[in-house]
Amino acid sequence: MAAVSHPEACPALFHVGITVADLDRALAFYRDGLGLTVQSDRVAESPTLATLTGVSVTRLRIALLDAPGGGVFELLQYDDGAMGEPLPASRAGTGHVCVFVDDLGEATARLLAFGGTQVSAEPVTVSGGEYAGRRCVYLRDPDGYLVELFTGPGPR
Missing domain, CATH: 3.10.180.10 (2,3-Dihydroxybiphenyl 1,2-Dioxygenase, domain 1)
Structure with missing residues (x-):
């Protein structure tokens, strides 16, 4: 369309x-x-x-x-800080930011060192579409916002 x-x-x-x-x-x-x-x-x-x-x-x-x-x-x-617990990834109104990285392991380790927490048990390889073969992982920032790291840059 x-x-x-x-x-x-x-x-x-x-x-x-x-x-x-x-x-x-x-x-x-x-x-x-x-x-x-x-x-x-x-x-x-x-x-x-x-x-x-x-x-x-x-x-x-x-x-x-x-x-x-x-x-x-x-x-x-x-002024009073953020309130409430982070929302689950499947909850309406929840978002995430996705960024391309050159080295998924290094970027994950660096963000964990700066207070992130890993959501994905291990990196996932995309099986279809224009990003097939790329790898990605979900983390949460120190406030619980979802951050996706995606091997890249850009579409193939």
Whole structure:
């Protein structure tokens, strides 16, 4: 099916964001462990934050990280920290971030050293489609967000 063009269509993806309990810990994982580059790290204070987020908050710490190849990853720390337990991978509303890595074993070990936990018992080899033969593994970041490491780069 061909894509339909609409005047209000999204011209580009700006960023993807996740909420973390401890931004410094998350920065160590994503910057030092995964290799993303910090674009900015600031505190936002405004009464409109509650209107925007639907949460009773007037202050957020926000870090934007650049990913190699494009894209921005946003980390948000609310004043009272993140609340609740991580959601199971099959739960609606749950997401994950997937990144290409050159060495799956080395990248996994590095992220475990920065507070990640391994979800996959072992790497899985993709059996079909354009990524057949590639290997991948799921981990959780220090706050429980799912991170998929995928041998790459790019489609074959």
